[in-house]
Amino acid sequence: MNVPRPNSLRTGPDERGHFGIFGGRFVAETLMPLILELERAYGEAKADPAFKAEMDSHLRHYVGRPSPLYFAERLTAHLGGAKIYLKREDLNHTGAHKVNNVLGQIMLARRMGKRRIIAETGAGMHGVATATLCAKFGLECVVYMGAVDVARQQPNVLRMQALGAKVIPVESGSRTLKDAMNEALRDWVTNVATTFYCIGTVAGPHPYPMMVRDFQCVIGNETREQMLAAEGRLPDSLVACIGGGSNAMGLFHPFLDEDAIEIYGVEAAGHGLETGLHAASIAGGRPGVLHGNRTYLLMTEDGQIREAHSISAGLDYPGIGPEHAWLHEVGRIKFLSATDGEALEAFRLLCRLEGIIPALEPAHALAKVVEIAPTKPKDHLMVVNLSGRGDKDLASVAEHLGGNL
Amino acid sequence: MSTTRIDRRFAALKAEGRAALVTFVTAGDPDPATSRAILRSLPAAGADVIELGMPFTDPMADGPAIQASSQRALKAGQTMAKTLDMVRAFRAEDDATPIVLMGYYNPIYVYGVGRFLDDAKAAGVDGLIVVDLPPEEDDELCLPALAAGLNFIRLATPTTDDRRLPAVLANTSGFVYYVSITGITGAAAPDTARVKEAVARIKRHTRLPVAVGFGVRTPEQARAIAEGADGVVIGSALVDALRASLDAGGRATAGTVSAVTDLVAALARGVRGAARVPAREPGKTGATGER
Numbered sequence: 001m002n003v004p005r006p007n008s009l010r011t012g013p014d015e016r017g018h019f020g021i022f023g024g025r026f027v028a029e030t031l032m033p034l035i036l037e038l039e040r041a042y043g044e045a046k047a048d049p050a051f052k053a054e055m056d057s058h059l060r061h062y063v064g065r066p067s068p069l070y071f072a073e074r075l076t077a078h079l080g081g082a083k084i085y086l087k088r089e090d091l092n093h094t095g096a097h098k099v100n101n102v103l104g105q106i107m108l109a110r111r112m113g114k115r116r117i118i119a120e121t122g123a124g125m126h127g128v129a130t131a132t133l134c135a136k137f138g139l140e141c142v143v144y145m146g147a148v149d150v151a152r153q154q155p156n157v158l159r160m161q162a163l164g165a166k167v168i169p170v171e172s173g174s175r176t177l178k179d180a181m182n183e184a185l186r187d188w189v190t191n192v193a194t195t196f197y198c199i200g201t202v203a204g205p206h207p208y209p210m211m212v213r214d215f216q217c218v219i220g221n222e223t224r225e226q227m228l229a230a231e232g233r234l235p236d237s238l239v240a241c242i243g244g245g246s247n248a249m250g251l252f253h254p255f256l257d258e259d260a261i262e263i264y265g266v267e268a269a270g271h272g273l274e275t276g277l278h279a280a281s282i283a284g285g286r287p288g289v290l291h292g293n294r295t296y297l298l299m300t301e302d303g304q305i306r307e308a309h310s311i312s313a314g315l316d317y318p319g320i321g322p323e324h325a326w327l328h329e330v331g332r333i334k335f336l337s338a339t340d341g342e343a344l345e346a347f348r349l350l351c352r353l354e355g356i357i358p359a360l361e362p363a364h365a366l367a368k369v370v371e372i373a374p375t376k377p378k379d380h381l382m383v384v385n386l387s388g389r390g391d392k393d394l395a396s397v398a399e400h401l402g403g404n405l
Numbered sequence: 406m407s408t409t410r411i412d413r414r415f416a417a418l419k420a421e422g423r424a425a426l427v428t429f430v431t432a433g434d435p436d437p438a439t440s441r442a443i444l445r446s447l448p449a450a451g452a453d454v455i456e457l458g459m460p461f462t463d464p465m466a467d468g469p470a471i472q473a474s475s476q477r478a479l480k481a482g483q484t485m486a487k488t489l490d491m492v493r494a495f496r497a498e499d500d501a502t503p504i505v506l507m508g509y510y511n512p513i514y515v516y517g518v519g520r521f522l523d524d525a526k527a528a529g530v531d532g533l534i535v536v537d538l539p540p541e542e543d544d545e546l547c548l549p550a551l552a553a554g555l556n557f558i559r560l561a562t563p564t565t566d567d568r569r570l571p572a573v574l575a576n577t578s579g580f581v582y583y584v585s586i587t588g589i590t591g592a593a594a595p596d597t598a599r600v601k602e603a604v605a606r607i608k609r610h611t612r613l614p615v616a617v618g619f620g621v622r623t624p625e626q627a628r629a630i631a632e633g634a635d636g637v638v639i640g641s642a643l644v645d646a647l648r649a650s651l652d653a654g655g656r657a658t659a660g661t662v663s664a665v666t667d668l669v670a671a672l673a674r675g676v677r678g679a680a681r682v683p684a685r686e687p688g689k690t691g692a693t694g695e696r
Contacts, residue, residue, distance in 0.1 A: 016541065025541050026510060028466045030562040030587055032539040033569055172472055178463065185465045190588040192564055289511045289537070290463060302484045303515030305462045 003329040009256040012323060017206020017293075020329060022322035025205040027292050030189045039207045041112050046214070051107065058103055059218065062136070063093045065100075067219075069226035069383070074353040075369075082237070082376035084369060085230075086356070086386040087223055087251060094132050096125040096359065096388030097219060097247045102198060104215035106133040109196035116140045116191065119198045120184040122149055122177035122243065123314030123361065124156025125388050126200030131165035141165040144183045146176035149313045155392045174307040177243075177317045181291050201244025202321030205292030209321050216250025223383055224254055231381055237262040239372070240385035241365040242335075243279065243315035245324045247387035256332060264372065265324065266365045268310035269337035279308035281320040282328050282335040295322040311340035311400065312360035314388075338367035344400055346370055347390065359388035360397070410503040410531045411556050411579040414453060415614040415635060424631035426451055426676045427616050428669055429507065429640030431458035431474040432491055433483025434647065439657040440478070443647070443665050444495050448502045450666035451673025454616075454636065456534065459488050459508030466536045468591035470641040473648065477655060485516045489528045496529030505558060505579070507534040510546065518546055522553040532556030532579045540572045547576050560584050561607055570610050580614040580636060581607055588619065591641025595620050601633035624675030631679035639672055 003020060012019045025035060045051040059065040068088045076084045089097035102119075109117060117139050121127030127143040134141035143160055147169040150157055160167050173179035188197045202209045202216070227235050238255060240248035242265040255261050270278035278284060281296040288297040290305060298306040298318035308318040327333040338346070346366035350358050358366060362385060369384050376382065390397070398405055408416075418425050428447055433440050447455055460475035460483050467475070492504055506525065513521050513535065525533070533550055540547075540559070547557045556579030564587060565573050574581065583604060585595030595617070604615050617630050618638025627637045643665055650664035651657060 025539065026537045027539060028536050028562075029539050029560045029573065030466075030564050030584065032541065033564045033566065172469075173462065182463050182465050186468075186589045189466060190592065192587050289509075289514050291465070292537075294514075297511075299511070299515065301515075303461075303512035304479060305511070 005330045009327065009330070009332055010253065012326070013206060013210055017210070019323045019326035021287065022294050022325040023206055023209060024294050025292065026289050026294070027205045028189060030192060034192050035205055037112070042108060042207055042211050045108055045111055055104060055107060059100070063099050063103065064091065065218065066222045066226070067091050069223055069230065071230070072354050075350065078353055079370060079373040081374040081378065082372070082380040082382040083378065084373055085227070085235070085381065085383045087219060087383055089219060089247065089385060089387045090356070090358065090389035094125070094129045095391070096129065097216065097250060098126040098129040098200060099132070100218050100250065101200070101212045101215040101246060102126065102129040102133050104211070105196070105198045106137055106139070109139070109198070110137060112196065114194065114196035116142070116195045117198050118142045118144070118184050118187050118195055119200060120144045120177065120180040121200060122146070122180070122316055123312065123359070124149065124153040124160065124392060125314065127165070127167070128156050128159045128163070130198050131160040131163035134165065135163045142187065143167050144170050144180040144187070146170050146174070146180045148175045149177065152396050153313050153392055154395070176308070177313070178305065185291070201246040202249045202323060203244045203291060203293055203295065203319060209293065209323055212246050213249045213253055213323065216246050217253050219247065219250035219385065220252065220254035223251060227381065227383065234258060235261060235381040235383045237264065237372070237380065237382045239264045239266065239365045239369055239382065241266045241315060241361045241387065242320060242324060243268070243317050243361065244319070245321040247385050249321060249323060251383070251385045252333065256327070263333045264368060265333045265335050266368045267335060267337040268312055268315035268364055269339040270309035270311070272339055273337060277309040278337070279310040279315050279317060280337045281318060282325070283337050285318070287325070290319055293322045295319050295325040311343060311396065312364065314359070314361040315364065336368045338364040340400070342367035344397065347397060356386070357390040358386055359390045360393045362387045409556055409579065410501065411454065411505070414501070414503050415580060418453060419635070422681055424634055424676050424679060424681070425453040425616065425636035426627070426669070426673050427454040427456060427618070427636045427638040428452040428643060429456040429458060429638060430643055430647070430665065431460050431471065431478050432488040433460060433478035433481055434474045434644070435477045435651055435655060435657050435661070436481040437483065437487060439661055441491055441494060442662050444491060445498060446662055446666050447669060448499055450669040452502070452669055454503045454505065456505045456507045456638065456640070457488065457492065459485060459506055459512055461509040461512055464509060466589055468589040468641060470591045470644045470648070474644040485512050489524050492530055493528040503531040504529065505532040505534055506530050508536070510535050510537050513546060518549055522550055522555065526553055526555060530555065532558050534558045534560070534582060536560065540575065543576055551576060551578065558582050563587050563603065567606070570607065574611045577613065580616050581611060582638065583607060583615050583617045583634070584619045585617050586620050590619055592620055594622065594626060595630070597626070597629040600630060604634050624671045627672045627675035628679045631676045632681060637676055643668055
């Protein structure tokens with residue numbers, strides 16, 4: 001790549017929210033004053049030791065952090081190469097990494113005096129995390145979810161409802177995550193005075209990509225300490241799945257400046273990149289502007305957004321966080337992709353070898369571990385972000401495998 | 406500074422002592438031929454300024470009516486090139502009615518900003534409204550558009566306070582589009598008293614005409630808004646009238662063009678019936694259009 005690379009890759013974004021040409025604040029004027037207020041409020045919270053102390057306390061006592069860094073011994077033996085560690089974000093309260101970010105944003109919403117929280121959700125994990133923390137802090141919660149996802153992620157719909165959230169099925173457009181985000185933005189424009197929009201990934205207008213990244217960096221920071229404790233040195237490679245890319249950014253970001261560490265982001269190839277039915281924005285998209293930021297998007301020649309396709313509702317989004325787009329262009333993250341079929345195989349493998357049912361999202365990362373690990377020496381330390389648990393996916397996995405779990 | 410069709414039209418209406426009727430339709434809705442017929446019939450029906458929507462798959466600031474309208478247009482094969490062709494064809498017959506292209510940034514960005522501005526200017530476009538480009542992103546399109554001689558019309562909203570207003574108005578030209586509600590297009594009806602106050606507030610900061618839109622649906626509302634504003638924008642109501650005229654398969658019928666033009670005519674009567682103090686001499690400062 002010919003994009004200039006700064007001395008540190010961890011200093012972005014600039015004051016206007018840009019990572020290279022990516023990011024920015026492409027929103028309607030109605031939202032702009034609030035976005036600026038949010039940026040100010042986040043800056044103040046970040047500088048306030050009491051905010052961090054309260055966050056750390058909730059992360060420990062409510063979320064259950066630190067999450068284990070688990071040596072997957074049988075998976076390692078089976079693949080016969082790199083020593084594979086799983087970062088167990090699936091063991092967090094609510095069952096995924098999403099809660100790390102939601103906690104931060106809900107604490108910020110409380111500081112800003114906002115009592116009504118809205119969120120979009122794909123697989124439902126972000127919606128569940130948001131519903132959970134709204135229940136804990138006594139806030140009103142409205143979750144927008146594509147009608148297609150409501151159907152394929154029923155357990156999470158029920159969890160959100162049990163937690164007191166109102167789940168609104170979105171019937172517009174492709175009826176998946178991108179349309180849920182459109183609808184959440186429409187709600188926000190309408191209720192801007194009372195409402196905080198809790199975005200679930202490292203996307204959206206500045207300061208969201210930066211803020212969500214910061215809240216998710218707990219994953220990578222813990223991994224660093226845990227790996228030093230376990231092996232006395234840093235990992236050699238990191239692997240994570242990427243839809244919007246918050247779990248990946250959380251793991252990768254603290255290691256970006258360690259040049260020797262290989263970093264792999266795995267996008268969803270759906271039915272296969274060659275079919276056009278996929279959700280791989282880097283592999284199959286190009287730069288455009290959607291949902292408040294410039295990034296790689298799946299779109300037509302005429303700039304119309306294309307529907308993404310993935311077995312995983314959490315990866316079924318035609319874009320990717322702007323910082324990932326930039327890290328791709330500067331060549332720091334190597335992007336790969338895994339098909340629905342490969343993810344299902346990896347799903348089954350982890351269940352049988354480790355007694356862990358992964359979500360279909362990290363199953364995409366595992367699918368590439370299956371390819372990469374055998375090519376590495378036995379002393380190569382590989383960390384995979386096991387970003388969520390797979391209970392929610394059992395019905396759709398059973399359907400795809402013809403009942404043959 | 407040279408004037409544009411938009412400047413000339415608002416100046417002429419100010420001299421007549423009335424507000425402008427600004428009509429929005431989506432280019433290519435419900436099909437290219439019908440859309441073209443609607444466009445060419447708008448001035449005679451009473452439209453003073455035409456906003457032509459550039460359809461986009463993900464219209465985040467629009468309500469159900471304009472979302473559906475964009476979907477119909479895209480399904481019927483509308484593209485940016487076809488939208489510009491429509492303007493070119495219109496311009497061959499009408500050299501006076503201003504046309505403002507309205508939409509979202511991605512289709513323009515993908516078309517290429519330089520190429521888009523060249524082609525839009527050549528086709529006879531007068532101004533642009535791009536919903537997701539706030540002043541913070543002026544480098545993207547606003548400044549190049551101004552340099553190319555196109556008006557860049559900005560939205561001011563109820564959340565745009567006095568502190569922010571100068572930044573919003575700084576590179577705005579042609580007119581200011583006041584969004585009368587916090588919300589999406591076609592939503593709740595605006596409170597006309599509050600709109601009047603807001604328009605007066607904006608006019609303290611600018612000499613540009615102020616047009617009011619979002620949620621205005623009926624000739625009566627149009628008349629009330631026109632008493633205090635220099636223009637009234639109607640979009641969702643027209644698009645709804647268009648939709649109601651389609652057959653069960655979503656195709657245009659013999660009544661589709663007149664469904665739109667009949668409503669435009671009624672709205673024009675509303676706007677023209679507004680009780681306004683006659684405009685003072687053009688060029689004089691003061692509260693033109695206010696009572």
